[in-house]
Every structure is written in structure tokens, then in C-alpha cells.
Amino acid sequence: MDCREFCDKHVAFVDDTLAGIELVRMQRHIAECESCAKHDARVRRALLIFRNLPPIELSAGFSQRLEARLLRECHGEDFLATTQRNLRRGAIAATLASAAMLGYIATTLYHSDSPRDLVMPPVVASLPEPELTPITTSTPAIVASVSAGLTIWPAALFAEQVPTRFAHSKLELANYTR
């Protein structure tokens, strides 16, 4: 065993928790190594002093103070429990009262003689006949022959009125000289 291993196992050695073989090896190392023997003795002596330190005693009023605090704790707990219980009861009562009130309001509204909504006869709407205005645009051949700027609105109008215009066999010529 070397000194490093001795130091690593020293805690268990001091606490006497080493296995038999390890214990013998540690003891043999102490017998051989003066430095480790010194270290071991120093630690054991220090621990002995520390373990024999006189214990601190409680002061005279400790028990009374603790008792008073525990009593306060108990009362505090009781008070808290009572308050919570009262609050719970209050909440239940409030819920019941609200439910009763809502029921009352609902019943009152259902049985009241307030005027109901007037029922009007249904309104029948009919689509008026479309007024057939005379076509003001030229025939496609004419539209195609005019300049691009002028053809926009007549073309749009024409497209819109396609269903009626094509059903209408009578086409008129546009009068550009108006």
C-alpha cells in the first residue's frame, strides 16, 4: 500500500468500517510509514478533542417560548380552519341564492303578459321585366374597326347585355354622327 491509497481509505479506517484485509494493510502501512502514522495520530487526536466538546444546554426559557409558539400555531390553525369553513358556507349560500334568483327571473319572464313581437305577412318581391334599351353600340365589325380607346365602354356594356341582345334579333346601327 502506498501513502495515497492510505489517505483515500483513511476515513473508513478511522470509522472502523474497513474490511479485515484492508484493515491489516492499513495497520501495516502505519507501522512502515512515519509520515502517515503521524497524520493518523493527528487526525484521531483532533477528533477526540472535538467529540469531547461539552454540549450546549438549552436556555431556561426555551421550552416556554416553544410552547407559546406552538400554541399560537394551533390557534392560528384553528382560526384559519374556522375562517375557511365559514367562507365555504358563505360561498354555498351565495350560490344557492343566485340560483334561486335566476330561477325566479326565468319563471317571471316566461309567464309575463308582455306584448310579443308582431307577426307581419310575408313580403313577396317580384323581379321587374328588364327594360330593353336600344343597343347603342355598333356591330362587332364596327367595334373592331374603331380606335382602341373608344371601344371600352360599349364593349363592356355589350358583354353585359349579351343574353338579351343576342336573343333579340333586331340589331341597330350606332349613330356616331349624333
Next chain:
Amino acid sequence: MADIVRKQMVAVEGATVRERLQAMDDSAVVTAFLGGEERAFSELVTRYQTRLLNFVYRTIGDREKAEDLVQEVFIRVYRHLHRFDRSKKFSTWVYTIASNLAKNELRNRSRNPLVLFQTVQKNFQDEDRPLQFEDPNSRPDDMYRKRHLREIVEESVAKLPEHHRNVFILRELEGKSYEEIAEITDCNLGTVKSRLNRARNSFAEIIAPYVD
């Protein structure tokens, strides 16, 4: 007459309960308390108050504050005992609470220089207090030597880093097992052993000049 007999009966019954509680282990006392036996809590206090005081005092080095913290430990135990996992050791739980409170106290001190100053001042004033722990029949020079040694030991412990000191006190003063210390300090077993080794070596080194 009937009243006197009744009072005596109650006293005898009370004494029996107390004796029965004293004979119980911690777990049984806890069960008794949770079952409604209020006297069981006094039994727990009696068992742990001095041990906890010594543990906290050695950790923080302030006697008055240590008493306050021990009281706080018992208040917390009282408050949360119903939540305590009874498959575990009661003593480990109590020491965990005490250790955490002591740690918080040290942290607060390091953050608040005024508290640190007040503690140092209080310790300084304590120098004038009468000897309390030495045998009054000892010779004066012997008493002085003992007191001086005690102060040196306490100062040496105080010089250890906080996490080393905690492990050191739990092992050397309270005799806790490595496993219990690991649980109390929330460390693994290897860390506990390593810290204990370092704490022992440091303590031995610090105190060596005074005792060699």
C-alpha cells in the same frame, strides 16, 4: 373526594402515557401524534431539542440564533408532520430541516454585512459571560485551559468551509451514518466521504498547533 380520586386517576393515566411514549421509537411516537395524542409531540421535542441545538450552534456559531432556529425546526415539524414520509427515518427528516435552516442563516449572513457584524459583536461580548459548561470544582487554571481549548476548537470548526463543516458535525458530533448524511445534505455517498476526509484533515491541521 371523588374529584381528588379523578384527578389522581388522570395523573396516573398521564404518567402512563408519557412512559409509554418514552418507550416507543420515533416512528411510533409520530404515529401516536398523528393519531391525536398531543403529548407525543412533547416527547419528540424532548428527544431532539438539545441535539438539534448543538448541531445548529456548531454550524452557525451563534447560540441565541441557534435556539431560534431550533424552535423554527419544531414549528415546521408540527406544521408538516402529516406530510412526513413514514417509511423514512424521522431523525433524518428533522436534521434535514435543521441543516437547511442553518444553511439559509449562513447565506443570509454572507449577504447582509450588518447581521454578520452583529453576530461577531455578540460573540465578542460572550467573552465576558460566566463559565457555564466546565466543572465548577475544577481549579481556576484548569478551567481557563478548558475554556480556552473549547474556544479554539469552536474557532477551528468555524474555519471549515460550510459544506465540509456540515458533514463533519453530522458525523463527529451527531454520529450519523454516511448514508444518513448523504440524505440530509442531499449529496451522494462519495461526496460525503470525500468532504468528511477533507474536513477531518483541515480540522486536524488547524488545531494541531494548539494541541501538539
